[in-house]
Amino acid sequence: MNKMEFNLADKAYIVRPKISVWTARKKSSRMTTECAKAFDADKGVLSASKRLSKSDTLIAIGKVVKEFRQYHTENTLPWDDAGARLLPAKKWIDYTTKAQDVRIKFERLVKQYISEYLDDQRVMREASTGLGDLFDAKDYPDDIGRKFKFELETNPVPQAKHFVVDAANKHAESIARDVEVRTVARIESGVGDLVTRMQTVTRAFADAMNDGSGPVKKGDKDGAKIFRDTITENIASLVEVIPSLNLSGDKKITEACAQLGRDLAGLKPADLRQDKTLRKESRIKAEKLMAKLDGYFTTPSA
Numbered sequence: 001m002n003k004m005e006f007n008l009a010d011k012a013y014i015v016r017p018k019i020s021v022w023t024a025r026k027k028s029s030r031m032t033t034e035c036a037k038a039f040d041a042d043k044g045v046l047s048a049s050k051r052l053s054k055s056d057t058l059i060a061i062g063k064v065v066k067e068f069r070q071y072h073t074e075n076t077l078p079w080d081d082a083g084a085r086l087l088p089a090k091k092w093i094d095y096t097t098k099a100q101d102v103r104i105k106f107e108r109l110v111k112q113y114i115s116e117y118l119d120d121q122r123v124m125r126e127a128s129t130g131l132g133d134l135f136d137a138k139d140y141p142d143d144i145g146r147k148f149k150f151e152l153e154t155n156p157v158p159q160a161k162h163f164v165v166d167a168a169n170k171h172a173e174s175i176a177r178d179v180e181v182r183t184v185a186r187i188e189s190g191v192g193d194l195v196t197r198m199q200t201v202t203r204a205f206a207d208a209m210n211d212g213s214g215p216v217k218k219g220d221k222d223g224a225k226i227f228r229d230t231i232t233e234n235i236a237s238l239v240e241v242i243p244s245l246n247l248s249g250d251k252k253i254t255e256a257c258a259q260l261g262r263d264l265a266g267l268k269p270a271d272l273r274q275d276k277t278l279r280k281e282s283r284i285k286a287e288k289l290m291a292k293l294d295g296y297f298t299t300p301s302a
Contacts, residue, residue, distance in 0.1 A: 008183060009157040011247050013092065016084040016154075017072055017099075019065055022147035024053040026139045050131060052139055053123045057113040061148070064109065068102045074237070077190035077245055086157070086190060090244045099152050106150045117144050157183070187248050194242055194253050198260055199293045201234045202286050205264060209283035211276060229269045236265045252296060259289055 031048035035041070075095060076085035087095055116122045117140075128135045141147060208227040239261040246253045263285040272279055 008187065008247065010089070012077075012086045012088050012157055014079055014084050014155045014157055015072075015076065015087045015095070015152060016082070017069070018149060018151040018153060019069070020147065020149040021061055021065055022053075022058070022141075022144065024051060024058060026050045026052055028134065031134065050134055050139070052127055052131075053117075054126065054130065055113060055116055055123055057109055057116060061106065061109045061113065064102060064106050065150075068099070071098060075241060075245075077247070078193050079186055084153075084155075086186070086247070087154075088244045088247060096152075103150045103152075106148075110145070110148045114145055190245070191248065191250050191253060194245060194250075195256075195293055195296050197238055198242075198256055199290065201238055202260065202264070202290050202293065205231055205235060206283050206286035206290065209272065209279040209286065211279060226273070227269070232264070232267050232269055232272075235260060239265045256289065256293060256296075259292075263289065 027047060027049045031050070032043055032046050035048050036043040036046055072085065075091055076087050079086045113123075117124075124137065124140055127140075208231045239257055242253065242257040246257070264282065267278075267282060272282065
């Protein structure tokens with residue numbers, strides 16, 4: 001891709017989740033020192049920490065955040081190194097609806113945890129019992145509510161024309177060219193991300209179908225293969241999301257995704273576990289697709 005062949009600003013937004021959760025962890029120099037003595041180890045290579053809260057509510061908060069971060073990554077493309085990612089305009093409604101639902105759940109759980117922390121002092125009471133002599137009330141912040149945040153920052157994709165506002169500005173054209181070059185590079189990075197995703201699920205599938213390795217079900221006369229249903233579920237999920245993430249309409253991505261869907265996405269785990277021939281045939285298809293994906297960025301020799 002040597003030039004911008006479409007207006008990215010019409011096809012996507014830049015989204016950046018700003019999420020924070022109290023880690024409830026505190027490094028302990030005392031624990032580190034004692035561990036070093038106990039194991040005759042160098043204190044400089046050890047780091048021991050205290051778990052300040054084992055609340056189920058706090059664990060639930062962490063799970064909600066982890067699941068949303070995974071959803072965010074799966075439904076967006078890389079943009080910068082500061083956490084911003086590219087969200088296809090086609091997925092805007094689904095994404096923002098999901099984010100709002102998660103935020104409501106997040107805030108409800110945080111409110112519940114703050115009640116445990118401040119109102120009935122349950123968190124500190126449990127910690128004082130569990131930590132024993134290691135308990136220190138100073139480890140617990142008074143403003144616990146400020147340790148939690150769930151925000152979503154959205155911005156339009158910058159366009160070169162936005163910077164060419166003053167013909168007399170000798171830097172305007174240079175800035176505009178830089179914006180376009182960086183945008184093209186990010187589009188190419190997005191294409192690379194899609195290739196990597198397809199490579200990952202296809203390679204995992206091929207490895208799982210390899211009868212020369214991995215466990216088989218004991219006592220099964222045909223040696224039924226053992227693997228998780230996610231081996232095929234991950235492929236189906238990726239095939240579903242790639243069309244909307246292929247913002248540049250890259251034909252190779254479209255073709256590879258179609259082949260992935262045609263050859264592997266519809267396979268049933270139960271059939272694969274019991275049918276050795278089906279596993280072999282499917283593995284061969286996966287390996288052929290991997291070869292195609294591995295050569296995606298290969299420049300033909302002159």
